[in-house]
Amino acid sequence: MNWFRSATRRDEDAQSTSDAQREDDDMCAMAVVAIINSRRTIRRNPQPMHDSMLTGSMRVEEILNGHEDVIQSMISMKSSTFRLLSNLLGGRGLLRSTNHMNVNEQLFIFLAICSQGASNRHVSYLFQHSPETTSRWFFRVLKVICALKDEFIRPPDYTTVQSLIIEYEGKYRPWFDGCTGAIDGTHVPCVPRRENADGWINRKGFHSQNILAACSFDMKFTYMLAGYEGSCHDARMLDEAIAYHGFPIPPPGKFYLADAGYANKEGFLSPFRRETYHLPEYRRRRGGLGNRKEVGDPFIEDFLGNGVAVGRSDDVNDDYVLDEGIDDTGPSTGTDQHGSMNQLRERMADAMWQRYQSYPWYRAT
Secondary structure (H helix, E strand, O other): OHHHHHHHHHHHHHHHHHHHHHHHHHHHHHHHHHHHHHHHHHHHOOOOOOOOOOOHHHHHHHHHOOOHHHHHHHHOOOHHHHHHHHHHHHHOOOOOOOOOOOHHHHHHHHHHHHHHOOOHHHHHHHOOOOHHHHHHHHHHHHHHHHHOHHHHOOOOOOOOOOHHHHHOOOOOOOOOOOEEEEEEEEEEEOOOOHHHHHHHEOOOOOEEEEEEEEEOOOOOEEEEEEEEEOOOOHHHHHHHHHHHOOOOOOOOOOEEEOOOOOOOEOOEEOOOOOOOOOHHHHHHHOOOOOOOHHHHHHHHHHHHHHHOOOOOOOHHHOOOOHHHOOOOOOOOOOOOHHHHHHHHHHHHHHHHHHHHHHOOOOOOO
């Protein structure tokens, strides 16, 4: 009898333990279900990312109707210029407004990224769009702008004298009547592929692409070549542009102004070596010009400053030190390219020096 009672008690204890275990399992299952449901509830009610009261188009109009310095800092152009470009692209049907983005906003997003190097994430938040939408419209506008390059970048008119030269009669004429514009280079930061990143490091130590630009004195680009490594020298890039990329070589009697990074050769006039060159150096000196070779150099510097207006976000774009420039007196080619331009430069310097000595008030400013 005692044995039976003990067995019964053990069965009851086992049953009680089993019930307790089952109850614990049920509680765990209920907890898991509660956690899953809570996560589902959170996913069903996400916090909006685009929570600004202004839509992208409203923000663009706010900027366009605001202070000119603001839009200039954001897209590197005035509001009037922006509207002209937007009307051109929209009027020709190259860009079309959609239900979610008008032409002004499409163009503004593109220019903001190009002008500031702004990230996709930053621009997407600023104009309240997804990163995919921002990226898609950037490349659409880029394709349209590239298609217009031949319309806006044209070779100069070699048959006429530049209007700026005519306007400053006595200062630039007759010495620069044959000048068709100026050439210069600028470095734009870039992110190259890892396998060949070293070739894109410029002389200032950061990755960039070197861009060659030619510009007339009415601020119109006449040639543009981009995509060369930051380590590529300006003179080599010009040689490549002439040989392989259709650079418009001026006819006899015409020439581009160039800085000390280029050789003084047929079609390109660069300053004398080892002479005062930069305009601020003349202004600080306060002693006038020292010799005939110094007369022409400030005019070249002045032309380059007014002609090719490149970005100066860092000093890698500063003009070369004259002692480090390309040698003018090296071996000449069969057509004596260096010799003819050296003679032209000497004649110009002599004539300008005589004028300067005749009129002491005549100063390079």
